Structures are given as C-alpha cells and as structure tokens.
Amino acid sequence: MCVQVDGVNVSYLENDDFKTGMSAVCVHKLKLSQAAELSGVNNFHHDQLAKTGGQEIINTGLFFYSTGFHFTVSPTTVMTLVNRAKKNNKVFLINLSSVAKTLGKVLDWSEDSQEITLKTAQLEKASGSHCNSAGFPYGADTAVAVHQGKVNTFDVLKRAASPIVDMSGAGGASLMASPLAYLRICCFSSA
Template sequence: MLETIAHYLIMGNEMQGRSLVANLSAANCYKSEHLKRPENWALVEKAKYYYIAGFFLTVSPDSIQLVAEHAAANNKVFMMNLSAPFICEFFKDAQEKLLPYVDFVFGNETEARTFSKVHGWETENVEEIAIKISQWPKASGTHKRITVITQGADPTVVAEDGKVKLFPVIKLPKEKLVDTNGAGDAFVGGFLSQLVQGKPIDDCVKAGCYAANVIIQRSGCTYPEKPDFK
C-alpha cells in the first residue's frame, strides 16, 4: 500500500497563505518491478480507464509509460493531470515522452501557462494553450485528445477537435469558501465518474464542477454523507 501524507495549511478566509506540505513516504519508493508482478499487472489488464497524476513522474515514469503503452495498444483511455507548475518545468522530458499516449489532459490555468512557457509557446491565453496541448501528436489514433483546464471561479476550458468550449462554474458566495485545497482533484473525480459511464463531456464537466464546489466549502478533502447532486 502506498502512502502519501499531505498537510494543508490555511490562514484566514481569504485563502492567503494556502499551502500544502507533502510527505511521499512509501510512494517515493515505487518501482516498475512492483507493477509488473502478475497479480498487480492483472489489475492493469482488467481496467478500461487509467488516470495518473503528474506527480508520479517524479517517482517512476517507467511505470507510467508501461500503463500508457498498454492503454494505447488495447484501445483504452489514458488520462493525466499536469498537477503542478514544477512538474512542467523540471520533469519536462518525462512529461513529453508520456503525452503522446494521453487521451485526456487535466490542469489549471497556472499549470497550463507554465506548460506554454516551457515549450516556447508565445501565449498565456489559456484557450489557445488548451488547443495546442490537445493537438500534440498522439501515439494512437483510436482516441482524440481532449484538454480540460480549470480556472478557479472563471469558466472551465475544454479543447477538442481544434475548438474550445467554455463551461461556467457554480457561483459560490465568498463567505462560503472554506478551503480550495483538493478542488482540482475533486473536479477530476466528478468528471471521471460520468466519463466511465459513457456520458457526454458536458455532463462530465458539470459533475466535476459540482464536486469541486462541494469540496471548497469544507475543511480538508472531505465530503458530506448525503450530497445533493442536481
């Protein structure tokens, strides 16, 4: 069992001083040999969808590559999150090697702009960046790449087929904002909950926005026992 411990530090309702202190613990020791063990690889073979946070590029990129290549060879869906600006900056080579296998790329506006800067794209326009990422060459033509970029309170950007669609987020009164840590992960969780059911992208984004909206009204990455999803 992998263990990652994250401590969230919040100062005031304005979210100033928001930070995360992570202890990768056992996760930092992960090796591809563990993934290749028959009982573990059997789980990979059974799956139809794969989602990997970009943070894992700092630990075992060869493990990610194994899963990504398996997904491409078997017409499965592989997804990745940009995760953090420093991943785009300091793990650029590993990220570039993996990107041709990625069918869905998730990230926020800061990560997208860092990705653009690192690759010499002379634009900070998130919509343009999302399109460029979606048009990055693919290793398999089975699935087109869709780029999903969140922008906090601003509309979520979805780039597909060379076009952009904007999705407004759920408006939240300032006094109800408690903790934005985990909002991006919650968004992806909501998004994937619909994607694996074969729902259209519009429904996936709606579910993602809902999940993120719930998380930011609570301290820590917690969820109410009886969420009211509409």
C-alpha cells in the same frame, strides 16, 4: 472499496515502513498554497504492478489514469501503462498539477486560456483512435475544456467566500472525477 461498485479498480501501495505523508496549507486572505511530503508516493516502485491484482487490473482496464507524481517517482510504471494502453487502443489519462497560463508562457504559446487548452489537446499522441482532450480549471474564472477539437467553457458558480471550505488535499483527483465520468459515459462508451 466503494469505487469498485462503479467499476473502478485501484491498487494502492501499502508499506508499514513509510507513512503515507502529510501536507500543509498556507492561507492568506483568499490565496492558498499547499506543500506536501509524500512518503508513500515517493516509495512507489514498478514492482507494485506485479503484486496481487496489479496485472489483472492492467490486462482488463479500459482506462488508465495517473497523477503527475508517478512521472518523477516511477517513470517505468507510467510507461508500462502507456505502452499497454497504446498496444490495446485504450485510453491513458494524466492529471498534471500545472497552472495553464504558466504552461502557455513556458511553451511560448499564449496567455489566453482557451488557446492554451486547445494547444494542449493538439499535442502529439502515440496512437489509437481516441482524440486528445484537455481541460484546465482557472480558479474562480471560467474553466476551459477541449474535446474533439471543440473548445468548451464552463462558468464557475459565484459563491460568497465565507462558506467555502477548501479541500485542497485531494484537489487533483477530485478535479478529475467529473471529466473522467463524462468521458466514460459520453465519449468512450464503446471502449
């Protein structure tokens, strides 16, 4: 796998009884909505961690990253990784597919994107010497990230809508790639 060249270890569940899943995207003018049926994810089980290479990845990992799917499908798996990161002062990262402004309303924080991102980064954490960082994209609006209590904004380059191809199916992972690379290089190089 090409990511292993860069030191990324992944462990996928492969099961001949279940298809990976499928997704559909509805597009109306410039609005997009995605629906997904994720058979592979829905059949993930904590035992997967004990299979070939799983324990080695857990024991040697510097960072642990999980998408939000595992929180509903296998919370035991998530907590195993969280506890391992906590015990060994490693970084645990999550990607939740959440609209920040909705999160701000639900938690009665604010509708201001910078304030929501700052409050997310200030949430209590288990332990460790690493600070909480948070980031939210806001579509075509300015993206906001907080690291070490500092609010950073990133303007989105304006492009004509016609040549844009939305690759929404990999949205969560692709949106996390740049922030993860930045954190690894700039913030946790001694991890």
